[in-house]
Amino acid sequence: MVKVTREGIILKKSDLAFENDSVLNPGIFQDGNTIHMLYRAVRSGNYSTIGYCKLEGPLTVVERNNTPLIIPYSEDASKGIEDPRIVKIDGVYYITYTAYNGINALGALVTSTDLITFERKGIITPMFTFDQFKILAECNNMVNAKYFRHVRHFDINQEVFLWDKDLLFFPRKIDGKLAFLHRIRPGIQLVMVSSLEELTEEYWKHYFLHFNEHIVMDPIGINHESSYIGAGAPPIETEFGWLLIYHGVYDTYEGYVYSASAALLDIDKPINVIARLAEPLFTPELKYELNGVVNNVVFPTGTALFGDTLYIYYGAADKCIACASVSLKELLKELLLNKINYEN
Numbered sequence: 001m002v003k004v005t006r007e008g009i010i011l012k013k014s015d016l017a018f019e020n021d022s023v024l025n026p027g028i029f030q031d032g033n034t035i036h037m038l039y040r041a042v043r044s045g046n047y048s049t050i051g052y053c054k055l056e057g058p059l060t061v062v063e064r065n066n067t068p069l070i071i072p073y074s075e076d077a078s079k080g081i082e083d084p085r086i087v088k089i090d091g092v093y094y095i096t097y098t099a100y101n102g103i104n105a106l107g108a109l110v111t112s113t114d115l116i117t118f119e120r121k122g123i124i125t126p127m128f129t130f131d132q133f134k135i136l137a138e139c140n141n142m143v144n145a146k147y148f149r150h151v152r153h154f155d156i157n158q159e160v161f162l163w164d165k166d167l168l169f170f171p172r173k174i175d176g177k178l179a180f181l182h183r184i185r186p187g188i189q190l191v192m193v194s195s196l197e198e199l200t201e202e203y204w205k206h207y208f209l210h211f212n213e214h215i216v217m218d219p220i221g222i223n224h225e226s227s228y229i230g231a232g233a234p235p236i237e238t239e240f241g242w243l244l245i246y247h248g249v250y251d252t253y254e255g256y257v258y259s260a261s262a263a264l265l266d267i268d269k270p271i272n273v274i275a276r277l278a279e280p281l282f283t284p285e286l287k288y289e290l291n292g293v294v295n296n297v298v299f300p301t302g303t304a305l306f307g308d309t310l311y312i313y314y315g316a317a318d319k320c321i322a323c324a325s326v327s328l329k330e331l332l333k334e335l336l337l338n339k340i341n342y343e344n
Helices: 130-137 201-209 328-336
Strands: 005-011 022-031 034-043 047-056 060-064 081-089 092-100 105-112 119-123 165-169 178-183 188-193 215-217 228-231 236-238 241-252 255-265 273-276 298-306 309-316 320-327
Touching (some): 005 034, 022 092, 047 081, 047 092, 130 201, 215 273
Antiparallel strands (some): 005 320, 034 047, 092 105, 105 119, 178 188, 188 215, 228 241, 236 241, 241 255, 309 320
């Protein structure tokens, strides 16, 4: 198995009001030796905004804002914006996050050219109820039955949509199309469109009618990801395919355990999985991963590459931001020993 080095805690909460409860789940954009970190900042009462800090090299924080970089701007995110990811495509930053209103959790997007001003695109994942999704997706009996078990019920007079989280873009267009991953439990799905304007209600109806064709990966077996999985960091382009660092979850009598995992996707057709680790890349082991706001969590959301060393940034127990590192060469070698074939 690949050697994983724990680099320790990178960022902790501060006394500032917007992040006095916890910091976690950072989006990472690397520009040479500089790293831009956009992170989930939580204040008392579980209200999230997106904070910002800058690193020189993989581990040294040199600048940290004392106010949020991005704040909620609509009723869709009235209870906060969570878990940002960031890529840069054709000179434009695509920053995705989960918009949460206390009931619904849906993938949203803002764009920027300078990380100072932002253009708000709003929710780009489907706004369908579970029943609407189920009616469409059940038309094809090739869909994992677990998709029809993950429904949330609320005793309220408000429309409840199917939760759709872990939204992240590939860092370049593929075959001229924008590509992004998202997560409707329990698996990871792919969208490829020429323009975001294509994401209409009719588009999503057709998508759900052929839902099995858009599933990249589902949980496998009784192991570290038997409950559900979700995309973690934006895919990394390598000579062997897109390297995807993702999280896997399994249930125990003490609650869920979140681990970091890895897979390789086809470079031209990322719906096809080339390889997938049989065991987690790393699991909660250290005190700050085992005990926090939510125990037993390592939640990878960003990466940076310095030489052959891949730094993986993650939320630790929903309390702080930590980092682990691996040899990219060794990780790819291990993945290629775990080649698998899917009929996608």
